[in-house]
Amino acid sequence: MAKSKSKSILNSASTKFLYEYLNNTSPTGFESGGQKIWLNYLEPYIDEHFVDTYGTAVGVINPGAAYKVVIEAHADEISWFVHYITKEGFIYLCRNGGSDHQIAPSKRVNIHTDKGIVKAVFGWPAIHVREPAREESPTLKNIFLDLGCKNEKEVADLGVHVGCVVTYEDELMELNNRYYTGRALDNRIGGFMIAEVARLLKERKTKLPFGLYIVNAVQEEVGLHGAEMIARRIKPNVAIITDVCHDTQTPMMNKIASGDLSCGKGPVLSYAPAVQNNLLKLIINAAKKEKIPFQRLAAARATGTDTDAFAYSMEGIASALISLPLRYMHTTVETVNKQDVEQVIELIYATLKTIKNNQDFRYIK
Numbered sequence: 061m062a063k064s065k066s067k068s069i070l071n072s073a074s075t076k077f078l079y080e081y082l083n084n085t086s087p088t089g090f091e092s093g094g095q096k097i098w099l100n101y102l103e104p105y106i107d108e109h110f111v112d113t114y115g116t117a118v119g120v121i122n123p124g125a126a127y128k129v130v131i132e133a134h135a136d137e138i139s140w141f142v143h144y145i146t147k148e149g150f151i152y153l154c155r156n157g158g159s160d161h162q163i164a165p166s167k168r169v170n171i172h173t174d175k176g177i178v179k180a181v182f183g184w185p186a187i188h189v190r191e192p193a194r195e196e197s198p199t200l201k202n203i204f205l206d207l208g209c210k211n212e213k214e215v216a217d218l219g220v221h222v223g224c225v226v227t228y229e230d231e232l233m234e235l236n237n238r239y240y241t242g243r244a245l246d247n248r249i250g251g252f253m254i255a256e257v258a259r260l261l262k263e264r265k266t267k268l269p270f271g272l273y274i275v276n277a278v279q280e281e282v283g284l285h286g287a288e289m290i291a292r293r294i295k296p297n298v299a300i301i302t303d304v305c306h307d308t309q310t311p312m313m314n315k316i317a318s319g320d321l322s323c324g325k326g327p328v329l330s331y332a333p334a335v336q337n338n339l340l341k342l343i344i345n346a347a348k349k350e351k352i353p354f355q356r357l358a359a360a361r362a363t364g365t366d367t368d369a370f371a372y373s374m375e376g377i378a379s380a381l382i383s384l385p386l387r388y389m390h391t392t393v394e395t396v397n398k399q400d401v402e403q404v405i406e407l408i409y410a411t412l413k414t415i416k417n418n419q420d421f422r423y424i425k
């Protein structure tokens with residue numbers, strides 16, 4: 061039986077942080093602005109923090125403890141790079157992560173330069189001047205940015221050059237008081253959730269018998285690199301990762317290929333080679349004890365998340381994945397259910413209370 065809906069565990073400070081953090085840009089390789097916001101919010105709930113060379117931010121509770129547990133999300137969002145500037149002042153792009161070329165036409169963007177933000181739009185010809193028989197779909201070869209410049213010199217004068225990062229300007233909003241929707245919920249909503257776990261630990265005066273490392277990793281969208289680096293540095297015994305997965309209830313989704321998962325039905329627990337089964341059972345038992353609903357997902361060779369990076373680093377780290385179902389991934393209208401967000405927070409919190417100091421998760425002892 062699922063927990064009945066009670067008063068929200070989020071407070072006004074939480075909500076303010078959520079909007080500030082989600083509306084900030086944090087493109088892969090350029091995450092520092094968002095990391096500063098995240099650490100500033102986390103500071104009252106941790107004992108210390110550190111940041112590695114590439115920007116992964118870590119808050120620590122009980123530093124110095126020999127047994128170490130990680131809760132982790134990734135901070136980066138997909139974006140674009142300025143790739144080629146024409147003599148006429150138009151810009152062609154290449155991807156920074158899995159950016160979707162098909163949603164680009166007519167979108168407004170921010171180009172990040174040393175001089176500040178430069179506004180631009182993805183241009184696209186009007187429907188009545190496109191020839192139906194020869195109509196082109198958006199591709200990396202034909203989508204382009206218009207800055208309102210007459211030539212490449214005017215583009216350069218604005219501070220725009222090859223290598224500048226480009227992000228969409230869409231911001232967080234709510235749908236029907238039930239969903240959060242916006243760009244980059246994948247996976248800054250995860251960073252929000254693990255920060256809220258730290259807050260609950262502090263406010264509920266929960267004492268943990270181990271060191272807890274709250275990790276907001278960089279560069280997940282281009283190969284799990286931030287998680288790989290920080291796993292080697294922390295050398296944890298346990299890693300609990302949170303990321304997003306696909307809600308499959310909307311049109312054009314294939315349940316046979318992606319599973320039967322739904323926003324509003326709770327966190328998703330994955331079965332995969334990288335997921336340590338004894339740790340997964342512990343999470344399931346915690347969910348059942350606290351009456352937190354959950355869904356199940358089978359991943360084939362890999363989860364495609366930072367779970368894989370932690371699990372296979374060094375001698376192997378007992379790792380598991382708690383996912384938040386999300387609609388319209390890698391678009392500017394990524395959408396999650398507000399109740400699911402709170403239940404992921406509560407499930408991570410309940411799991412941490414269940415893990416014992418020096419707990420041995422090996423299958424054979």
